[in-house]
């Protein structure tokens with residue numbers, strides 16, 4: 445509680461049903477403060493539990509400072525205090541930025557590396573369970589100053605270890621892989637090749653209303669099994685053509701046929717090291 449007291453909130457940088465995110469200052473350092481709405485107390489509790497029980501210090505995971513619960517007159521105030529990233533979320537970043545091949549692959553590879561860390565169980569005293577994020581999307585990924593990503597928002601995450609075989613992660617991991625395919629599709633659209641680039645669009649922008657309901661999405665994705673279209677221009681570029689293959693293997697109808705996030709990370713790393721990708 446002492447930490448929260450000495451943080452001064454400077455500006456609101458995000459607002460939603462979840463609550464709000466602020467840029468804060470503490471000893472001349474910037475930090476991000478997520479203030480949870482009372483309806484979202486469960487997310488605060490889950491994210492706090494995950495960060496405090498699992499070894500989650502990793503360059504691909506949004507850095508955590510502290511959680512704070514203070515009683516503010518009649519109601520409870522819930523804060524999550526994280527590292528601050530000036531570029532904001534990947535969703536924000538892609539609105540205003542176009543990418544070359546290396547920048548596209550750095551964003552995709554670093555985001556994949558963060559998800560690999562979540563999915564990997566580390567056995568031992570200072571280990572971690574396998575974690576399925578369950579809410580992978582460009583608004584929950586932050587872009588760091590060096591053009592790499594880190595994964596945030598663990599409010600819906602579930603854990604699994606060998607011994608307390610709680611849930612079958614096999615299925616859940618595949619949900620993360622499907623969602624990550626959508627994120628790679630959003631990023632690749634913003635990659636300039638042969639003098640062309642696609643506008644930023646959220647997945648399914650052309651088949652659902654803005655701010656779609658759960659049922660709107662379910663009909664498109666589950667019932668009709670729709671998938672985002674791959675822009676024609678991608679087939680004229682060797683890297684984007686390979687990206688379209690990786691992306692489509694994240695979306696197979698049968699979840700068992702989907703690539704693992706580790707295979708995706710390795711493939712992206714190979715593309716990153718190809719000569720035509722280096723500046």
Ligand SMILES: Nc1cccc(Nc2ncnc3c2C(=O)CC=N3)c1
Pocket residue numbers: 457458465476477478524526527528529530531532533586596597598
């Ligand atoms: N999941 C979660 C939990 C706490 C803060 C956040 N958001 C952020 N974290 C760090 N830097 C940021 C942001 C923004 O939202 C926008 C700009 N920079 C997400």
